[in-house]
Amino acid sequence: MKETIGEKGRVQIDGDRAIVSARQQGRALALGLGFSAGCATLVATAISELARNILLYAGQGEIELKPIERTGDEGLMIMARDHGPGIGNVRRAMEDGYSTSGRMGLGLPGVRRLMDEFEVQSATGGGTQIRAVKWKRAGASA
Amino acid sequence: MSTLEAELEARCATALREHLDGAGESSLNAAYELGRDALSRGFGILDFTAILHAALAEVVFSAEPGHGREVVGRAQAFLLECYSPFEMAHRGAREANAALRRLDEVREAEARRLARELHDEAGQMLAAAHLTLREAAAELGLHAYQPLARVHDHLRKAEWELRRIAHEMRPSMLDDLGLGPALEFLAKGISARHGLVVRIEGALETRLAHDVETALYRVAQEAFNNAAKHAGAREVRLSVSLAADRLRLSVADDGRGFDARSVANGKSGSGLGLAGIRERLEPLGGSLKVRSAPGKGTVLIIDLPIAMEEHAARFAG
Numbered sequence: 001m002k003e004t005i006g007e008k009g010r011v012q013i014d015g016d017r018a019i020v021s022a023r024q025q026g027r028a029l030a031l032g033l034g035f036s037a038g039c040a041t042l043v044a045t046a047i048s049e050l051a052r053n054i055l056l057y058a059g060q061g062e063i064e065l066k067p068i069e070r071t072g073d074e075g076l077m078i079m080a081r082d083h084g085p086g087i088g089n090v091r092r093a094m095e096d097g098y099s100t101s102g103r104m105g106l107g108l109p110g111v112r113r114l115m116d117e118f119e120v121q122s123a124t125g126g127g128t129q130i131r132a133v134k135w136k137r138a139g140a141s142a
Numbered sequence: 143m144s145t146l147e148a149e150l151e152a153r154c155a156t157a158l159r160e161h162l163d164g165a166g167e168s169s170l171n172a173a174y175e176l177g178r179d180a181l182s183r184g185f186g187i188l189d190f191t192a193i194l195h196a197a198l199a200e201v202v203f204s205a206e207p208g209h210g211r212e213v214v215g216r217a218q219a220f221l222l223e224c225y226s227p228f229e230m231a232h233r234g235a236r237e238a239n240a241a242l243r244r245l246d247e248v249r250e251a252e253a254r255r256l257a258r259e260l261h262d263e264a265g266q267m268l269a270a271a272h273l274t275l276r277e278a279a280a281e282l283g284l285h286a287y288q289p290l291a292r293v294h295d296h297l298r299k300a301e302w303e304l305r306r307i308a309h310e311m312r313p314s315m316l317d318d319l320g321l322g323p324a325l326e327f328l329a330k331g332i333s334a335r336h337g338l339v340v341r342i343e344g345a346l347e348t349r350l351a352h353d354v355e356t357a358l359y360r361v362a363q364e365a366f367n368n369a370a371k372h373a374g375a376r377e378v379r380l381s382v383s384l385a386a387d388r389l390r391l392s393v394a395d396d397g398r399g400f401d402a403r404s405v406a407n408g409k410s411g412s413g414l415g416l417a418g419i420r421e422r423l424e425p426l427g428g429s430l431k432v433r434s435a436p437g438k439g440t441v442l443i444i445d446l447p448i449a450m451e452e453h454a455a456r457f458a459g
Contacts, residue, residue: 016171024167041222045230048174104181105234106227113233 013082014060019051022063026078029065033074033136042114043076043134049111050080050130058084058128068133075116075135083127087120094120147193150180154197154224161220162201162213173223181227194224243353243425250356253312261308268301306331310363321355322346325362325380336370344382350389354446357422358382358391364415365393365442373397373440384448391444402434419444 009029011022023044030040047063054061061082068077087093094109105113108130112118117133154176161169180190198217202210275297279290309315309327316324322342329340349355362380369375375397383390419442420430428446 020168020171023171027167027170037219038222041219041226042229044170044223045174045226048171049230104227105231106178106181110230110234113237114230 009065011063011065012060013051013054013063013080015055019048019055022047022051022065026065026076029067030076030134033067033076035076035134035136039134039136043078046078046111046114046132046134049107050078050132053108053130054080054082054084057087058082061127073135073137075133078115078130078132078134080130080132081127086124086126087122087128146183147189150176150185150190151193151197151200154194155200158197158201158217158220162205162216170219170223173220174226177224177227180224181231187225187228190224190228194221239425242421246356246422246425247353250312254314254317257308257311257314260304260311264304265301268297268304271297313359316355316359317352320346320349321358321382324355324359328359328363328366329380332366332370338366338370338375339377340366341377341379342381343379345384346382348384350448354389354426354448357426357428358389358444358446360422361391361419361442361444362393364419365395368415369393369395369397369440373399375439387448389446389448391446392441393444394439394441396439399434399436399438399440401436402432402440416442 009025011018011025013019013022026043026047027040030043031037035043047065051063054063059082061080061084064077064079064081066077066079068075094112108120111130111132114134115132116135117131119131120128121130122128153172157169157172157176161173177190180193185193198214198221201217202213205213272294275290275293279286282290309324310331313324313327315327325342325346329342332338333340350358365380366378369378373395375395378393378395380391380393416430416432422428423430423444423446426446428444431443431445432440433443434440
């Protein structure tokens with residue numbers, strides 16, 4: 001499968017103001033790609049939750065946003081990276097109820113449900129990298 | 143209005159004003175955090191909507207004359223942000239519902255396997271016992287007739303019990319013949335064991351979706367057991383009716399009844415397996431109503447949607 005990755009935007013996540021900035025870039029990118037207002041909102045929500053996760057568990061990190069193309073479909077990729085302690089047990093972290101926000105269906109499990117693709121790479125002590133993609137064709141707000 | 147609601151509404155109105163003044167992403171972020179807060183503080187979507195509506199009305203009415211339309215138009219992005227956390231939670235609930243449904247399927251498949259094993263394995267042993275008994279009867283002659291006849295009776299009873307247990311664990315009849323025959327067999331077993339008169343009536347000849355038939359069978363099983371064991375009923379009446387795209391099943395008994403309100407409020411525990419019945423129905427979008435009062439018997443009314451394509455197939459076939 002051929003995947004083309006476009007121009008990148010990176011935002012250092014070190015506080016609430018950075019979250020706003022990452023959301024702004026993500027929303028602009030989504031609307032630029034022709035996503036609906038609802039879909040752009042879901043992208044901003046995913047960015048909020050990923051950034052919140054970075055601040056909460058690693059203190060700081062970065063969020064990278066880029067357009068992506070695969071077999072004629074356009075999408076938006078969010079890459080969240082940190083050098084924190086890593087998620088010791090990724091499977092558990094993905095369960096609803098592992099964290100307080102998870103209990104409400106928010107947090108990482110929530111992001112997985114909003115996005116079309118979701119992948120966590122994490123090693124204890126080795127930081128965490130989360131890749132999430134929203135495709136345009138997958139539907140208005142699906 | 144509680145202080146918490148008043149606080150949320152004030153925050154909401156402030157953020158909305160900032161949004162309309164062109165604050166951009168920071169006010170949208172504030173809207174998102176507002177929704178997240180409301181969700182984590184246990185606000186339901188209706189309460190939260192009332193708060194949003196009050197804040198929107200406040201801002202619209204204080205806008206300059208003629209600007210109301212513009213305010214409402216620009217509020218869209220703000221409202222979407224407010225609701226986004228609820229969307230996430232909603233998707234979580236939908237996923238959990240699907241998982242619950244799969245769990246029920248796994249549970250039924252396991253019960254089906256156990257029931258078949260019980261029926262086949264133990265059935266073979268009983269058949270062997272009958273053979274041996276016949277041989278023994280031939281060898282021992284007439285003077286052993288009476289004790290051997292008693293053994294024979296015990297074996298017959300064991301066979302019947304085995305068949306009943308296997309059936310109630312997972313009636314193969316349900317898969318092969320459908321809900322009507324499976325319920326008739328269940329009723330016979332309950333009558334024999336508890337001396338309860340069970341009447342079954344209504345639209346039971348049509349085949350329904352597999353998971354719907356299973357759920358209804360389990361619900362009936364629980365209801366019959368309640369009537370016999372807890373309610374001390376003498377008679378229980380089950381009836382099924384089909385409307386365009388809904389199925390209604392009611393189970394009424396003449397037992398001692400209970401205070402339905404206190405059970406509904408969870409004050410006397412979920413007891414009576416009513417919680418189990420609700421859990422069965424929820425993944426299928428069904429609901430349970432309970433009507434009961436001390437001394438007045440109990441009526442369970444189950445309402446279940448039936449998919450349109452099944453409906454079409456039913457009426458075509």
